[in-house]
Amino acid sequence: MNVNRMGSKEKTKVLVVYYSQTGQLRNVLGHLVQPLLKAPDVDVVFEELVPERPYPFPWTLSSFFDALPDCIDSTVQKVMPLKADTAVSWDLIILGYPAWFLRPAPPIQAFLASEPAQKLFRGKPVVTVAACRGMWIMAQEQIKRGLEKAQGVLTDHVAVVDQGNAVASIVTTVRWMLTGNKGAWLGLFPPAGIHPDEIQRCSRFGDALLTALRQPTWPSQRPYLRGLGAVKVDPRLIASEKIGHAFLRFFGRALAHAGPAGSWRRRIVLGLFLALFIPLIVVMVPIRMVLLRALQPLLRTRLHSLKRQFEEPSGSDESSGNPLTNL
Ligand SMILES: Cc1cc2nc3c(=O)[nH]c(=O)nc-3n(C[C@H](O)[C@H](O)[C@H](O)COP(=O)(O)O)c2cc1C
Structure with a gap:
């Protein structure tokens, strides 16, 4: 050394x-x-x-x-x-x-x-x-x-x-x-x-x-x-990460504004978040797969370059x- x-x-x-x-x-x-x-x-x-x-x-x-x-x-x-x-x-x-x-x-x-x-x-x-x-x-x-x-x-x-x-x-x-x-x-x-x-x-x-x-x-x-x-990098996950990132930022801020952990206002926002978050994951996965398959010819070059960039x-x-x- x-x-x-x-x-x-x-x-x-x-x-x-x-x-x-x-x-x-x-x-x-x-x-x-x-x-x-x-x-x-x-x-x-x-x-x-x-x-x-x-x-x-x-x-x-x-x-x-x-x-x-x-x-x-x-x-x-x-x-x-x-x-x-x-x-x-x-x-x-x-x-x-x-x-x-x-x-x-x-x-x-x-x-x-x-x-x-x-x-x-x-x-x-x-x-x-x-x-x-x-x-x-x-x-x-x-x-x-x-x-x-x-x-x-x-x-x-x-x-x-x-x-x-x-x-x-x-x-x-x-x-x-x-x-x-x-x-x-x-x-x-x-x-x-x-x-x-x-x-x-x-x-x-x-x-x-x-x-x-x-x-x-x-x-x-x-x-x-x-x-x-x-x-x-799995190119199919890039869009999910970008959408999820913005979604989580929005709810993270909403939770913080609602009050301290355990407060009833925060619990309400958390309930709302869970009611949207879980269906979003369940619905997004198949939609994403179908969309990506359909759009693959158009997106291939862009996704390939993003994959290389993130790697x-x-x-x-x-x-x-x-x-x-x-x-
Ligand atoms: C609150 C929380 C959120 C997490 N979010 C993600 C995530 O967004 N992406 C991911 O790949 N793993 C996520 N994980 C899993 C962690 O990255 C990691 O695999 C797990 O916590 C074990 O790591 P450690 O014991 O070495 O800290 C999350 C875990 C926790 C506790």
């Missing part, structure tokens, strides 16, 4: 900042950085973000949707002071986040908007890692804006998503969040969350990062995770053609 790159004996310093409620993302990050943890020339420091107002797990239906206003307004939640030293010149920062209501989870938003984050990210290479059900596109756009503001340099993005198709994972995630039960269900639904094999395979990203960090050219030749299937910088290619691993 620094010994190769800059001729000094200092170890390469990697900071892993994350928030993970059930520990799933922590597990993903643990496998991802395994090769770095084993490397004698790298120091890895983990910084788990702790929200000032913790979220319950399992959730009740109302506490789950009461988290929506926190996701819409990044100033509502705060995080405990960091343990990591913001004055240290980190060679790489890995920022891990789960998506909540198509946005980064509130502790991540709170952290990104904080003063220490502005110091921490300035001029530093950053790899973002989303571990979620599968709808992270809009969340990552928000992360990109936050990093840009803090002058962080996004080198790569990894998204690791739940097993099962988009519809099944809505059911399995909601059941998991509301009951704590992750198991397969009714012979119809797979276990909730990311498949354990997928989590194990994340060490391939750590291998590529280790090779990259040891190059004298780090971090100028980014991205480093191309060819490893770091992300995969930047690391891409969905799985050919393992990462040039650095062959050095």
Whole structure:
């Protein structure tokens, strides 16, 4: 690392900042950085973000949707002071986040908007890692804006998503969040969350990062995770994410204006929200499929270019053609 790159004996310093409620993302990050943890020339420091107002797990239906206003307004939640030293010149920062209501989870938003984050990210290479059900596109756009503001340099993005198709994972995630039960269900639904094999395979990203960090050219030749299937955007979900994002912003604001969590006005707005939200999901999925099939010839080029845009910088290619691993 620094010994190769800059001729000094200092170890390469990697900071892993994350928030993970059930520990799933922590597990993903643990496998991802395994090769770095084993490397004698790298120091890895983990910084788990702790929200000032913790979220319950399992959730009740109302506490789950009461988290929506926190996701819409990044100033509502705060995080405990960091343990990591913001004055240290980190060679790489890995920022891990789960998506909540198509946005980064509130502790991540709170952290990104904080003063220490502005110091921490300035001029530093950053790899973002989303571990979620599968709808992270809009969340990552928000992360990109936050990093840009803090002058962080996004080198790569990894998204690791739940097993099962988009519809099944809505059911399995909601059941998991509301009951704590992750198991397969009714012979119809797979276990909730990311498949354990997928989590194990994340060490391939750590291998590529280790090779990259040891190059004298780090971090100028980014991205480093191309060819490893770091992300995969389903073009059919792009429209759903954009519509859902605007819909959730509207209701998040309405909930916040209605009053504090538990107040009767807020309960009424929440009831209205649920009465619209659940039918919207049930109705939107088949309508979206029919519309997309009908309009595919017209939309193909546009969707393809959006897919490529949202998959930047690391891409969905799985050919393992990462040039650095062959050095
Ligand atoms: C309130 C809430 C909202 C969520 N919304 C989304 C979402 O919009 N998109 C998505 O892919 N996953 C969503 N999820 C699932 C999370 O991204 C993640 O998979 C799950 O919370 C487990 O992550 P963790 O235990 O590592 O924090 C949501 C979870 C919660 C608790």
